[in-house]
Amino acid sequence: MTEKASNTPPQDVHMAKPDAPGQGQAMWGGRFSAKPADLMQAINVSIGFDKRLAPQDLAGSRAHAAMLKAQAVISAADEAAIQDGLSRIEAEIADGVFPFRDEYEDIHMNVEARLRELIGPAAGRLHTARSRNDQVALDFRMWVREACHRTAGQLQALQRALVAQAETHADTLMPGFTHLQPAQPVTFGHHLMAYVEMFGRDASRFTDAAVRMNECPLGAAALAGSPFPIDRHATAKALGFDRPTANSLDSVSSRDFALEALAAGAICATHLSRLAEEIVIWMTPQFGFIALSDAFTTGSSIMPQKKNPDAAELVRAKAGRMLAAFTQLAVVMKGLPLAYSKDMQEDKVPTFEAFDVLDLSLGAMTGMVADLTPNAARMAAAAGAGFSTATDLADWLVRTLDMPFRDAHHITGAAVKRAEQLGCDLADLPLDEMKALDPRIGSGVYEVLTPAASVASRKSYGGAAPDQVRAQVARWKDLLQ
Numbered sequence: 001m002t003e004k005a006s007n008t009p010p011q012d013v014h015m016a017k018p019d020a021p022g023q024g025q026a027m028w029g030g031r032f033s034a035k036p037a038d039l040m041q042a043i044n045v046s047i048g049f050d051k052r053l054a055p056q057d058l059a060g061s062r063a064h065a066a067m068l069k070a071q072a073v074i075s076a077a078d079e080a081a082i083q084d085g086l087s088r089i090e091a092e093i094a095d096g097v098f099p100f101r102d103e104y105e106d107i108h109m110n111v112e113a114r115l116r117e118l119i120g121p122a123a124g125r126l127h128t129a130r131s132r133n134d135q136v137a138l139d140f141r142m143w144v145r146e147a148c149h150r151t152a153g154q155l156q157a158l159q160r161a162l163v164a165q166a167e168t169h170a171d172t173l174m175p176g177f178t179h180l181q182p183a184q185p186v187t188f189g190h191h192l193m194a195y196v197e198m199f200g201r202d203a204s205r206f207t208d209a210a211v212r213m214n215e216c217p218l219g220a221a222a223l224a225g226s227p228f229p230i231d232r233h234a235t236a237k238a239l240g241f242d243r244p245t246a247n248s249l250d251s252v253s254s255r256d257f258a259l260e261a262l263a264a265g266a267i268c269a270t271h272l273s274r275l276a277e278e279i280v281i282w283m284t285p286q287f288g289f290i291a292l293s294d295a296f297t298t299g300s301s302i303m304p305q306k307k308n309p310d311a312a313e314l315v316r317a318k319a320g321r322m323l324a325a326f327t328q329l330a331v332v333m334k335g336l337p338l339a340y341s342k343d344m345q346e347d348k349v350p351t352f353e354a355f356d357v358l359d360l361s362l363g364a365m366t367g368m369v370a371d372l373t374p375n376a377a378r379m380a381a382a383a384g385a386g387f388s389t390a391t392d393l394a395d396w397l398v399r400t401l402d403m404p405f406r407d408a409h410h411i412t413g414a415a416v417k418r419a420e421q422l423g424c425d426l427a428d429l430p431l432d433e434m435k436a437l438d439p440r441i442g443s444g445v446y447e448v449l450t451p452a453a454s455v456a457s458r459k460s461y462g463g464a465a466p467d468q469v470r471a472q473v474a475r476w477k478d479l480l481q
Contacts, residue, residue: 044342047100049349050107054093056139057107058086060218063238065126071229073129078122085119086111107139108132129230131222133252133340138218140348142239144261147355148210154362155203155268156480159196161369163476166192170469173451174289174379175388182386185451186464188374193472198271200476205264213257216241220251223339253339255329255347262326262351265358269322272361276316279368283309288378296368311368315361325354383451387416387426392448392457401440411437425449 062083069079089111092098104110109132115123166189176186216236219226225248232244245251282289292309300306328350332343390412397408414437419429427449434441447453458464462472 041102044105045102046106046345046348047102047104047110049352050136050139051100051110052352053107053136053139053143053348054098054111055090056142057111057135058090059142059239060135060138060235061086061111061126063235064130064218066238067231067235068125068128068228070234071231073228073230074125078125081119081122082115082126085115085123088118089114106132106136108135129221129226129228130218131220131252133222134217134220137220137252137254138216138239140255140351141213141217141257144258144351145210145213147351148206148213148261148264151265151268151355151358151362152203152206152210154359154366155199155206158362158366158369159199159203159476160480161366162192162196162199163473163480165189165369165372166196166469167473167477169374169376170466170473172374172376172379173383173455174374175383175385176464182382182388184391184458184464185383185388185454186458187455187466187469188376188379189466189469189473190464192369193469193476195271195275196472196476199268200479202264202268202271205267206261209257209260209264212260214240214242215245216243217245217251219244220248223252224248249339253336253341253344255333255344258347258351259326259329259333262322262329262354265354266319266322266326269319269358269361272365273316273319275365275369276312279312279372280309280316283307283312287382288375289382290372290374292368292373293371296364296371311364315364318357318361321357322354325350380451383455384425384427387419389426389449389451389454390416392454393426393445395457396445396448397438397441400444401438403438 065074065079065082065086068074069076074082089098092114098110099114100110101113104113112123112127115126168189169192170187170189172188173185174188174191175182176184176191216232216239218235218239219230219232236242236244279290279292281287283292292307292311296309296311297307298310300308329347332346336343393415394405394408394412397403397411398405401408403411415426415429415434418433418437419426422429422433427446431441431443434445448457455464455466459468462468
């Protein structure tokens with residue numbers, strides 16, 4: 001994909017000469033007297049991966065041909081022949097019989113060469129007023145735009161699975177952690193709703209990126225625009241863009257739309273990895289919080305007892321490929337002067353691979369979330385471990401005894417230390433031990449020292465109280481309809 005533009009008037013230049021394309025020379029070969037070296041051909045060719053842009057390339061060519069005819073740049077007869085040929089090419093690609101050939105380098109030249117074989121000289125008029133520079137910028141932008149919309153939809157499917165589990169388990173106690181140490185009791189529903197929020201922001205990032213990239217570069221040609229009376233607004237509208245890009249240099253040289261999409265993907269992958277890590281931890285016998293069915297686990301070739309959360313582990317690992325894709329493209333773009341450079345051919349492989357990985361990871365995570373079964377008894381037992389209601393004791397001292405929080409914090413720390421010495425939980429610490437810390441403490445303190453009471457008291461907006469969890473579930477069910 002290079003900057004060889006065709007701003008030539010609509011004449012059948014070079015059509016019958018021995019070195020015409022298809023007879024031994026590249027589509028851009030008029031300037032050259034010899035073929036590229038084999039190594040040059042090997043490093044230059046991109047059809048092996050950019051054939052994935054065929055749907056976008058055909059759509060762009062259809063819109064461009066229609067605009068050229070409407071602007072009287074090409075005849076109606078030539079436009080009809082071009083449209084018919086493009087339809088035949090589309091059918092060949094769909095049927096798996098299209099002859100992708102390395103000698104034509106990329107998807108653009110492969111389509112044009114095949115179009116020439118199918119309809120003859122009229123095919124040469126299609127490239128009037130455009131370049132492979134704006135052509136690939138268009139195709140890639142359309143592909144990334146579609147990937148952003150698709151990913152946002154997949155994220156919503158994952159959110160629905162999380163919301164369904166959260167609704168079922170709004171009351172299911174579990175420990176909340178900081179530093180992976182028991183901190184305060186929460187519910188399993190509340191924990192899952194945290195990921196609903198994260199993935200909601202991820203979906204909005206992809207949606208926002210799609211809005212920002214929704215400008216059409218076609219018509220920028222190689223880098224300076226076109227002398228032909230083209231209608232860029234018409235092609236933009238035909239291809240679903242809000243408007244044409246406003247600067248021809250920027251149009252062909254920018255890939256920040258892909259970088260933004262990859263950045264959104266990298267953030268999303270970190271969220272997927274965090275949830276995957278929790279699934280891995282929760283499935284260990286030491287935690288035993290959840291179980292996954294055989295559909296999302298594997299066994300061991302030597303240890304018959306094993307049931308491994310491989311799907312979660314692979315989602316966790318694939319986050320690295322998303323991060324690498326963003327870094328790879330950023331490094332490609334960081335030193336390029338305006339406008340197009342062949343370095344930019346390296347934008348597609350990491351982007352294609354990144355979204356393939358993200359598609360797979362989102363599908364696997366959605367399946368795991370729907371599949372998992374919590375062990376409510378095990379989580380409830382763990383919810384009170386590690387003196388997780390200590391903050392509730394401190395809050396009770398503040399509310400009931402009008403004690404400054406820092407003093408309450410100190411007394412609660414002393415209560416925890418005494419409970420450790422006696423080998424009991426705070427809820428089982430004798431009242432006389434409590435009174436030794438502050439004689440004003442009465443038996444009412446025990447009402448707040450259970451995990452259930454602790455969770456029920458967290459009624460602030462967005463808190464862990466079951467009613468708050470249900471309110472957030474209802475809100476997200478409306479948003480995800």
